[in-house]
Every structure is written in structure tokens, then in C-alpha cells.
Amino acid sequence: MSWSGLVNAAVLGTGRTAVPPTAELAAAGLDHDDDQARLLHYAAALSRARRAGFRPPQAGARAAPEPVDGDSRPPVGMAAERRLAGLLRASQHDLAAEWLRLLAARDPARRPPDVLLPALLTAAVGRPELRTALQPVLGPLAGWLARRNDDWAWARGAAVTADRDRDGAGDRAGDAVAPDSGRAWETGSIEDRRALLARLRAADPAAGRQLVASTWAADPYRDRAAFVTLLATGLSLDDEPLAEQALADRRAEVRRAGADLLARLPGSRYSQRAAARAAAAVRIERQPLRQRLTLTVPPTATPELLADGIDGSPPGGVGMQAWLLRQIVAVAPAGCWAGHGLRPADLLAVADRTDWSGPLRAGWTSAAIRDADQDWLLALLGHPAAGGGKARHPAVEGQRIAPGLPLLAALPAAARDNWLCANPGSRLFGPALHQLPAPWSARLSDQVRAVLAGLVRTDPGHSPAPRALLRLAAGRLEPPEPPDLDSGQVSDRLVTSWDNLLSTLSVRVAMRRELAEEPEEPTP
């Protein structure tokens, strides 16, 4: 009886198929009176024989994958590899991202452990921060793996670019505009095309613009809007015609993207129009001791306003004129108010004396954030409406959606840290820390250590905020040193969180030490 014959008989059962007696069974002295007994004897003997004699089949037609190109960077040492493996197993993705950033900054360069690359690529799916940290350290192996797994498709191009950058041959701009970018543009998925455009705009804005223009008529409106938004990188007056074309598009989404792009473009005809319109709507009269605002807002949206992307249908509860005023101010360049000799803070104060301070401030806020205008951003942060007032318990009060937070986020990093270090008692301080990317600057870290030292001593009572802040600081203090405080002073309720802070900080110190090690080259 053959193995496959036996399996068939076993599946069917002896009720439906016979297992004839054989001389072998008789010779072995086994009872063989009924079909069941014979089947079971055969199963025992043949299953053992099959295992004892098993040899895997020939590989056949399936081709072995082409080996990946070598990576000139040696791998990190074993201690660093085990650390990263542990972080990934424990789903400590923030620390894994930091590990990757430290690796990227390492000199001489090392590559991430090959064996952990799939786990890294998988963890980076749906975790943008981890992906951003991962991309700079990817080498040829990541591209090679990603070509075999659609979940990692985003790593296909990135790995190639990273590799090319490291060769250091020629200027990066020239490199990035690969000769086949035109074809990649025409045939790529929307994610690929966006990534390609983002890369091109950073390196060669004109080439990026040409790509967008080349398929403008054929692209669906959502893609057109997305591409126009991406043109904000490397924006110049050369982009004005294409942006004007977007402003005249038949779809509102594209028109809005075009208007936003033109508003970012100082000197464009659009911004000149917007500035003139704003000046006409908000007139500043200077009198001997005080200033006054005179507001002239059209009662309904004119065709000219609509053509410049201004929305003529206010949301519920908002008056038409307030809605138009807000947008008129918003699309005008933030810098266009400087001509009156009034500083932004003064303008805000004057506006507060009118009935229109709300829409005016909303408009200025949009413009300030879009143009990253420091004077305006700081003035708006100083306004009570930003929610930056003094907190009774610094660092743990305040709301995660305070109006001041987007203003802080729009500030350049140095100015933002200046503001935070100057206002540690503000209600924005704690919520802002939660928003800032890791790691914090050394100056800000010092300030946070001082705040934490006060916090854990006094413990402002029943609130989850101190624990959340300790947890946050554990991952972001840079360098990863604890506040200068004797642990005996920590309030009892916070001892566990304090210990966790210390232990996370010590892990981060260890990570640095392990990554700095120069592992011996593996002997061939």
C-alpha cells in the first residue's frame, strides 16, 4: 500500500473503502481481521517510514531571488542590535525612532541590522514619525525587500535615493532628477508621484513644475489639488502662471489650493490684489493720540472675490461680512500691514476696540501661520485670546487645543524655544511640549528640567497631567539627563512615574553608548 493510497483510504474511512489484507501484515504477526485494524497498522508503519525517509523535493522552477547589492556601511554592533530588537518587541516606537535618528547621525555610518529591517519596515507602516526616522538609514537591502512586499512599497524609491546620496558623486540636485522621472511620473501610483514631486521640488523646482504641467489636463482634480499644494516647497514667481491656472480651475478644491499657493508668493499679482483689497477693507486712521480702524466690507461676495478663491457662503452662525472680512485679511500677506507704522501688537489692540476683532484676529492668524511671520506670531501669542495666560500650576494646566498652539508650531524652532523658555508659567507651556517633535533643544530641555523639578516636589494634586509630562520628558529630554533633584524629594504619588523617567533616560543613555561602539569587523 502506498502512502497516498493510505491517506485516501483514511480520509474516506473503511466504511466506504476496503483495505485488503496483505502478506506483509501476516508476516509481521499483526492481527488483520478487519479493515479498520489493517488501516491503522498501515498508518502506523507508513507514517513512520515516510518520516524516516523524507527528503524534500527538488526546488524546481522557482527562481532564487537575485542577491541584493552590497551595503558599504558595516552593520551596528550586537548590543545595539539587541537593543533595537527589544524596543521593537516592546512596541516602544518612540525610542526606536530615536535609535534610528542616532544611527543616521553616526559617523562613520553604520547600517541598521539586516535581520530587523522587515520588523522596522512593518512598524513604520502607519507610523509617519518612525518612517521619517527610518528613511535616511535605509540602504539597498530595504529597496530589495520592499520590491517583494507591497506593504513596504513606500520604501522602494526611498532606499534607492538614500543609497545614491551616500555615493556622494556629483550634486544631489542633479542626482535626484533621475532621467526616468518622467516615466515614473506618468506611470507611478499617486503616492509615488507625490513622493517624487516632493523630492524634485526640494532639489530642482523647475523640473517639478514641468512634471505637474505635463499631465495637468489629464490628472483627476484631487491629484491636481495635491500637486499644487506640494508646489509650496521651492516656490518662486516662476510658478505663478501654473498657480494662476489652478486658480481658474473648474474644481473648487483646485482653486482653493491655487489661491493658497499664490497667497504664499510675495510679489505675485494675486498677493498684490489681496494686499490692496485688505488695505481698502481695513483702513487705519491715525489721530493725534490714538488710532482708529474703519472697516469697509462688501455686503456679499463680489465676482472678483469669488475669482480669487474667497468663499461666499459663511458657516452657520457667522455673518456674511464677518466671514468675508476674515478671508480678505487672511489671504493678504502678513507683511502688508507694516506700512502704517503700527506694530502687529498695536494693530491687535486697536482691533480689540472694534466690533470686528474676532474676524480680524482670525484672518491675521491664518496669514501669520501661512507666512510664518515672526512678528505677527509673537504678537498673536501675546494676545489673551491665544490662551497663553499665567497658569496656577505651570506645565500641567492648559488645553491641548488652545488657539496659541498652532501659532507656536508655526514659529521657527529657535524662536519657539525662546518663547517657551521665556514663558514657562504660561498655560501654553505644557500643551506645547506635547506637540513638539523629539528631541527638545538643550535650552528647552534645561527649562523643562527646572519645571519638572518643581512639579514633582509640589505635585499639584489629582490630575493625570504630571504623569503625562514625566512620560513625555522621558523620551524627549536632550541630552537624556534627569532633572537635578534628590529622589527623596519626589512626592509619593509621583515616585513610580519618576522612576520610569529615570529608567527611560538610562535606556537612552545606553542606546547612545551602544551605537557609538565600534564593533569588530566579522572575520570572513
Added chain:
Amino acid sequence: MAPDSLARYSRDQVLAMAPDAAAAKAGLGQASAARWTGSGHDEHAVWGECRGSGKLPYLTQAALDDAGLDDAATKCSCPSRKFPCKHAIGLLLRYADGAIPAGTPPGWVAAWLAARAARSTRPARPEPSAAAPADLQAAQRRAASRDAKVDGGVGEMRRWLADLARGGLGAAQPQPWSWWDQQARRMIDAQARGLAGQVRRMAAIAATAGQRTDWPERLTDQLGSAHLLCEAWNRRDVLPAETSEALRVRLGYNVATEDVLRSGKRIRDVWAVLGQRLGDDQNLRTLQQWLYGERTGEVVTYLAFAAGTQPLVPGLPAGRRAEATLALYPGTRPARVLIADRHGRSEPLGSLPGAPDWHSALSRVADCLSVDPWADVIPLAVCDVTVLPSDQWQLDQWRLADTAGRAMPAAASADVRWALLALGGGRPVDVAGEWDGFAFTPQAAAPAGQPGRLLSGWPA
């Protein structure tokens, strides 16, 4: 004192001593400077006072084994039933970090060390030959009554198997879990735990039939194995001694660890831990390791069980190599072992001790089966295999092709498969893992000729 004595353990080694992942994590929390006062170490011990939730600090101490093993005896005044407790792990972590200064042990440490030294010079346990004849008779009576129960269980199992053979595996496959479980419970009542396991393995194959096309083969294979157990039990008096021992273990008879340590065959070698599996089924935690002897070429398995909060007796350090004397259980293949003695510290793995191709690796299978025909999972190591991935969206298995062009189906989680592919990058890799008669599950691997590492089985 040698300068490296400050780092007698690495952090990883300390964390590996933790009885479970929760204890390791808790230990990390105890490792902060804030907790500790009065800590110190000399060449015999580490000690410290740990501030806990209570008023008095806990007195925590660990004896450093002079042989420098990966294990440390610990004692703590805390009420924890975990062993070592989180305070001891925290203390050892601080020690591993070099954060504990050298010093002179206080009285409570010195007293403990003296008591330990006194214990170790005392004879371990009374000689079993001293057992009274009355005890011996009682033991024989107990054994006879157990055998009678197993007799009944085997008889019942034979009838069940005959019914299965008549009705066909095709009809049994869609049966609900409870149908199989009922039979498994009957076998447990008959004190034939091994037969219950056999039934549950069949149930598991039947339950996952939708995911694998080879379920008829796998079920037939188990059917044969179960039948062979029953047949062998009825002929146990004429079986070779080793096979008879294997039979008893496979049916669920325990072998006392004292007997293994006293009379089991011993092998001293440098053992590479090339596979580890941690299980947590309801209240029972298991640890299983494959140990490869570098000098003798022996491959054995270490098994430990723990219920509830009992500590899991650790094996050798996973993913490392360590010299040890092992005591072998009789019967089963690959032999189960106890760790009788450790000699020196563990080291990182070297290159994997693989066979040149699948053919020669599999040649060990027949040897195992000739003694223990129920050996269902066999560790194998092969050098220079190429990973042949399947198309991402095809259900076809990945394969591992050796230099002779034979391709073994790879049964592994996606994580392990991709890790293996990445490790080679299309070039040959050395792998060690286990073969269940149908497919191979890689557990450790290395780019050809390079030092190996575990792919799975780390504590979570």
C-alpha cells in the same frame, strides 16, 4: 580583583533571569538610583536597601557565583513570591551598569553568605537506598494501579481509533472542538496524558484544515502515531528498554528529576541554544530549548513547566553558547535533559553547526525514530540554504533550497520568514530550526558562516 569583575553580568543576562516579562519590566523600574541606599558589592555578593511602598526598606542581596554563571542566588526581604523578585533584578541591573561601588558586606549579608556556604557543604539529600521496604511496596502498588488505569485508557483509545478509521478522517475533520476534547478528557481521566495530547494535536490539525492543504496527510500521520502508542503499550514487555522508556514518557508517565540527576547519562559539552519557545497556555507556562553540542554533535531539548506564579526554571541563555554538563532523560528522542552543572559564563553564538544539505541533516531522523518512533518534532540545522520566497499574494509556502537543489517547505510566521530573507539578502544562510515531518520552522540563522542569532522565541 580582575577589572572585568564589575561587569560579571550584562543587562541582558540579568533580564534573562527574570521569571517572566512582567518581572523584568518591574525590575527595570527598580533599577533607578532613587530607590537604593547602602548598596555595595565585593567578589561574593551584591547588596542594597530598596525603598518600596512600605515604611522599612527591603534588604536585597545576590550571591555572585564564583564560577561566574549567568544565574545568581538572590534573597530579598520583600513579600514577593516571584523569584528573583523585582528588587533583586533591579539591584543586579545596577550592578551590571557598574553603578554599585565596592564595599564590605554588612552583617545581614555576611550572615546569609555564611548560611549558604554551610548548606552547600551538606549532602544534598539522603540516599534513596535508605527507603524502607514498606515504602517500596507501596510504590509498587501505586505503579500497578496506574498501569491498570492506562490499560483501560489504551483499550478505549483503540476503540475510538477504530471508529475513526471506519468513519474516515474526512467525516471527523469538521467535528467541533468539543467532540475531540471529550475524548482527550477521557484519556486524562485514564491517566494517559500523552494520548490526550495526541487527540488534541489531531483536533488542532482538523481545526486549521482550511489553512493547509496537507491536513489529510498530517491527520493520517497522527492516526498512525496514536495507533502505534496503543500497539506498543500492549507489547511493552518485549520492547527494547529505551523504546519502552520512550513509550512511557509519550503516554504521560513522569520521570523524577532526582532519578535523572542520579542515574541519567551525562554529557559535558559547549551547548549552543539555537531554538527557544516560550508558551503560556492558561495557567501553565512552558519553556523549550534546543541545545546543540559543539564537540559531541548531540542535539537535545530542555523543557520546563511552571504553573501560576511558580518560577520557570531557566535553561541555558537563549541565543548564546555555554559549557554545561547535562543529564539525559531516558527514552525520548531528541533526549530531554536537565542541567546538572554549568562551567563558566555563556558567550555569543558562533557559526551554526549545520549539515551540508537537507539529505544529511534528515539522516538523523531515522536514528531518532528507531528508538522513539513518536519523535514528532526534530531539530535540524543546515548550512548554505537559499530562501525562495513565494509571491506575496500566493498561498504557496516559502522554501529553503540547499546546495543540492532540494527545497524544504518553510513553516514560519511572516516576521520570521522576512527576517530570514533579509538576513541573507538573496545569498545563502545557515539555519537551525525544527522539522515537524512536513515543514521546517527556522529558529536561528546566520549569513553563511557568520555568527548566528535567534529569530524568535525571545521573552516578550
